[in-house]
Amino acid sequence: MLIRKHPSAMVFLALLAIFTIAVTLMSEAYGSGLVPTSTVKTLGKTLCLALAAVAMDLVWGYAGILSLGHMAFFALGGYMIGMWLMYARTGEIVAATLANAPIPPTPDELRQGITGQIFGVVGSADLPLTWSFAGSLPAQLVLVLAVPGLLAFLFGWLAFRSRVNGVYLSILTQAMTLALSLWLFQNDNGFRGNNGLSGLQNIPGLTDVPQSVISIWFLWASALLLAGGYLLATWLTAGKFGSVIRAIRDDETRVRFLGYPVEGYKLTVFTISAMICAAAGALYYPQAGIINPAELAPIASVYLAVWVAIGGRGRLYGAVIGAVVVSLLSSWFTGGRAPDLDLGFYRVAWVNWWQVLLGLGFVAVTLFAPRGLSSLVDALAGLRPPRRMGTDLGPDVGALREKEAEA
Amino acid sequence: MTALLEVSGVTKSFDGFRAINNLSFSIGAAELRAVIGPNGAGKTTFMDIVTGKTRPDRGQVLWGERSQSLLKMSEAQIARAGIGRKFQRPTVFEDQSVADNLTMALKAPRGPFAVLRWKPSGASAARVAALAGEVGLADRLTRKAGELSHGQKQWLEIGMLLAQEPRLLLVDEPAAGMTLAEREQTTTLLRRLAETRAVVVVEHDMDFVRRLDCKVTVLHQGAVLAEGSLDHVSANPEVIDVYLGR
Numbered sequence: 001m002l003i004r005k006h007p008s009a010m011v012f013l014a015l016l017a018i019f020t021i022a023v024t025l026m027s028e029a030y031g032s033g034l035v036p037t038s039t040v041k042t043l044g045k046t047l048c049l050a051l052a053a054v055a056m057d058l059v060w061g062y063a064g065i066l067s068l069g070h071m072a073f074f075a076l077g078g079y080m081i082g083m084w085l086m087y088a089r090t091g092e093i094v095a096a097t098l099a100n101a102p103i104p105p106t107p108d109e110l111r112q113g114i115t116g117q118i119f120g121v122v123g124s125a126d127l128p129l130t131w132s133f134a135g136s137l138p139a140q141l142v143l144v145l146a147v148p149g150l151l152a153f154l155f156g157w158l159a160f161r162s163r164v165n166g167v168y169l170s171i172l173t174q175a176m177t178l179a180l181s182l183w184l185f186q187n188d189n190g191f192r193g194n195n196g197l198s199g200l201q202n203i204p205g206l207t208d209v210p211q212s213v214i215s216i217w218f219l220w221a222s223a224l225l226l227a228g229g230y231l232l233a234t235w236l237t238a239g240k241f242g243s244v245i246r247a248i249r250d251d252e253t254r255v256r257f258l259g260y261p262v263e264g265y266k267l268t269v270f271t272i273s274a275m276i277c278a279a280a281g282a283l284y285y286p287q288a289g290i291i292n293p294a295e296l297a298p299i300a301s302v303y304l305a306v307w308v309a310i311g312g313r314g315r316l317y318g319a320v321i322g323a324v325v326v327s328l329l330s331s332w333f334t335g336g337r338a339p340d341l342d343l344g345f346y347r348v349a350w351v352n353w354w355q356v357l358l359g360l361g362f363v364a365v366t367l368f369a370p371r372g373l374s375s376l377v378d379a380l381a382g383l384r385p386p387r388r389m390g391t392d393l394g395p396d397v398g399a400l401r402e403k404e405a406e407a
Numbered sequence: 408m409t410a411l412l413e414v415s416g417v418t419k420s421f422d423g424f425r426a427i428n429n430l431s432f433s434i435g436a437a438e439l440r441a442v443i444g445p446n447g448a449g450k451t452t453f454m455d456i457v458t459g460k461t462r463p464d465r466g467q468v469l470w471g472e473r474s475q476s477l478l479k480m481s482e483a484q485i486a487r488a489g490i491g492r493k494f495q496r497p498t499v500f501e502d503q504s505v506a507d508n509l510t511m512a513l514k515a516p517r518g519p520f521a522v523l524r525w526k527p528s529g530a531s532a533a534r535v536a537a538l539a540g541e542v543g544l545a546d547r548l549t550r551k552a553g554e555l556s557h558g559q560k561q562w563l564e565i566g567m568l569l570a571q572e573p574r575l576l577l578v579d580e581p582a583a584g585m586t587l588a589e590r591e592q593t594t595t596l597l598r599r600l601a602e603t604r605a606v607v608v609v610e611h612d613m614d615f616v617r618r619l620d621c622k623v624t625v626l627h628q629g630a631v632l633a634e635g636s637l638d639h640v641s642a643n644p645e646v647i648d649v650y651l652g653r
Contacts, residue, residue: 259486268519
């Protein structure tokens with residue numbers, strides 16, 4: 001039903017399936033080996049970033065809330081799953097070492113060993129309270145959604161209730177992610193300070209499975225999660241709920257006079273979106289292998305907004321296109337594989353100049369193609385912007401601009 | 408007859424300027440009322456106070472049979488209690504179709520989770536089609552509201568107000584920018600609506616008010632200057648003074 005009404009979702013899912021199967025058939029583990037394991041990991045991570053962009057589009061493109069702190073939720077999801085990965089994996093190693101001892105270790109000794117291994121680096125001998133559930137996968141999986149969800153709920157409740165809007169809200173979200181990042185940097189807060197959590201690519205219980213196979217499993221999981229998240233977002237933005245949040249984006253005062261509790265809607269969308277982001281992060285960091293507080297730097301969230309803007313906000317496929325194209329280009333340019341450009345008098349090294357190129361691209365998109373890369377898709381589908389003599393579609397700052405809309 | 412809305416002793420100042428000064432006003436459950444007054448008389452502030460957009464410094468605003476105070480309620484709660492407002496400029500959701508605009512306005516639970524569970528039914532589609540027919544937009548249901556002409560947007564907004572099924576309708580300068588034929592249509596509609604609910608029309612245009620043929624409240628400097636039939640108030644020397652200048 002949902003798919004029949006939204007053919008673009010069907011096309012997207014089909015493309016995603018084709019992509020996943022193609023990568024699998026070219027992987028080292030299950031196919032010809034054309035695609036190296038490191039590339040499989042990059043692609044899997046890219047799918048997670050695409051899902052984060054979909055979540056961002058939900059709050060910004062549909063509800064008009066320009067959150068510049070969404071990567072905090074993404075990273076928190078990563079931290080929550082990372083705690084289990086690190087604890088359980090260290091547990092295996094400690095158990096193996098202690099197995100040679102004449103007397104079998106007690107659970108207490110085991111825990112002491114794990115704590116020493118994980119927290120020795122920050123000079124602590126006690127397991128922090130926040131790690132109480134780290135030994136249990138189901139508990140940490142619940143926390144993956146619960147912790148970022150609760151943070152988003154509290155933050156949103158405070159901000160939306162006071163009717164903080166526009167630039168002020170964006171600044172507040174930046175402050176949130178910065179504060180959280182600084183807090184995590186502290187060694188004695190129980191998240192290993194700037195060491196972060198590492199070795200996350202080693203999945204407990206799967207020590208004998210080579211990374212080439214695990215990377216494909218994670219690619220599948222990321223594709224499935226992206227498909228699920230995309231369908232959830234399609235369902236949310238279709239129908240009356242979608243109508244109401246788009247109306248809030250364009251003219252929230254009017255929505256109030258229709259009797260809708262605007263703050264409740266913003267809070268709902270913000271929290272759901274944070275949880276989608278967190279789920280994406282929980283799959284991203286095991287593929288990245290390491291997470292540290294720098295992942296919560298304000299710039300990361302700004303990038304997320306840039307991806308959505310370059311892809312074209314207010315359309316879910318736009319967010320995915322933006323995230324995939326820009327993050328893959330970014331890793332190509334910064335990976336040193338892009339050939340330098342020799343201008344005779346100056347050598348343009350892309351590792352340094354990529355950010356400038358991205359910045360120029362962002363400005364160009366904002367000025368000349370507000371629909372971003374998805375205008376290519378829209379041109380194929382025959383969608384045109386309306387003719388409105390340059391007026392936006394509503395009085396609010398987040399309202400769609402003429403060129404972003406569809407006639 | 409008990410009053411549906413009762414405003415008593417309301418005062419509101421902006422930076423020392425008294426926009427509303429000890430204003431009292433009441434309207435019955437099925438009544439048409441015109442509120443007139445020169446610029447700056449406090450007409451818009453009055454509507455802002457009733458709809459919860461502005462909080463008064465002093466006074467009471469009581470609503471309905473249970474004399475509920477509106478002062479502690481949010482805009483959305485007041486709208487759900489049954490007060491609809493038509494703005495001077497048409498405000499519809501331009502990026503969405505006429506049908507979506509009307510569907511959003513249909514009387515139904517407004518909470519986020521109730522709306523997530525809401526599904527269009529035969530009855531809701533029929534209601535939307537009927538409303539569109541009533542405001543002359545039956546053939547535009549699938550078109551985006553942004554494509555409509557100024558007059559059509561006005562009508563769409565009226566359709567949305569009807570969909571809300573308010574018990575009190577506040578209408579701000581409905582005649583502004585309307586042709587003579589449209590004005591006649593509007594007068595007929597407002598009078599018909601007032602048979603089953605309370606309608607307050609804020610208007611500048613004396614000619615339009617005469618057509619409405621209803622009780623008139625004259626506001627001046629944030630307070631009621633005179634109240635009664637149009638002939639009665641226009642015979643009042645103070646009203647003549649205010650309108651013709653001293």
